[in-house]
Amino acid sequence: MFTKNDMIPIYFQLKEMLISKIKDGTLALGDKVPSETELCDQYKISRITAKRVLDEMAREGYIERRPGRGSFVSQIHIEHALSQFYSFTEEVKKLNMVPSAKILNLEKMKPNQDLQKLLKLNDENVVYLRRQRLANNRVIALDHSFIPEKFYGPINKDEIVKGSLYNVLEKNGFRPDRAVESFMAIPLHKEEATLLGMQEGDAVLKVIRHAYHGSQMVEYNYRYYKNDSYTYSIELK
Numbered sequence: 530m531f532t533k534n535d536m537i538p539i540y541f542q543l544k545e546m547l548i549s550k551i552k553d554g555t556l557a558l559g560d561k562v563p564s565e566t567e568l569c570d571q572y573k574i575s576r577i578t579a580k581r582v583l584d585e586m587a588r589e590g591y592i593e594r595r596p597g598r599g600s601f602v603s604q605i606h607i608e609h610a611l612s613q614f615y616s617f618t619e620e621v622k623k624l625n626m627v628p629s630a631k632i633l634n635l636e637k638m639k640p641n642q643d644l645q646k647l648l649k650l651n652d653e654n655v656v657y658l659r660r661q662r663l664a665n666n667r668v669i670a671l672d673h674s675f676i677p678e679k680f681y682g683p684i685n686k687d688e689i690v691k692g693s694l695y696n697v698l699e700k701n702g703f704r705p706d707r708a709v710e711s712f713m714a715i716p717l718h719k720e721e722a723t724l725l726g727m728q729e730g731d732a733v734l735k736v737i738r739h740a741y742h743g744s745q746m747v748e749y750n751y752r753y754y755k756n757d758s759y760t761y762s763i764e765l766k
Contacts, residue, residue: 618693634659705740
């Protein structure tokens with residue numbers, strides 16, 4: 530079951546195995562995880578080792594320990610490898626979860642000078658779309674998209690609620706095929722914190738995306754991910 534390697538402690542191997550089960554959906558949000566006693570019996574480990582596993586998972590936000598009741602999965606955790614183009618909707622579906630969105634803003638607007646320059650627009654409108662992004666009805670991210678009106682077409686709220694933004698762009702012949710992203714940690718303002726179910730000043734991961742169809746930028750997007758719900762990984766060679 531475990532690798533006998535002094536460099537990789539047993540508690541760490543077991544913790545990573547349980548976290549993997551949370552990430553792949555084997556242990557879903559709200560599921561009860563094995564108790565210290567059950568871990569000891571199942572994996573033939575000491576009570577000290579079992580306690581350390583659960584304590585660290587609780588400290589890292591994967592589980593919630595409820596006195597007298599046990600430990601329960603307390604978060605949805607999405608991990609994305611930075612090796613290929615992706616969409617939020619597709620990533621959530623891959624984890625056997627149900628993606629959805631709550632539309633906060635969907636409107637045409639005049640872009641400011643910076644946005645106009647970035648998207649290489651003249652006297653053209655953009656479509657501004659702001660959404661709460663959910664997985665299994667739990668808010669994971671707050672999303673802001675700016676799309677030139679010529680790529681978006683007529684506004685149809687149902688298309689976004691029932692599908693995805695990229696499907697709308699694909700229908701019009703402008704689905705993004707590549708993107709450039711940058712990442713940073715920022716503190717939340719009050720409104721943003723409320724929409725994410727967090728506290729004002731809490732740190733989130735801000736991801737800025739420039740999405741292209743061929744040589745044309747078809748979307749400028751920035752997204753705030755809850756700090757306990759999303760992980761990016763990259764393979765270095």
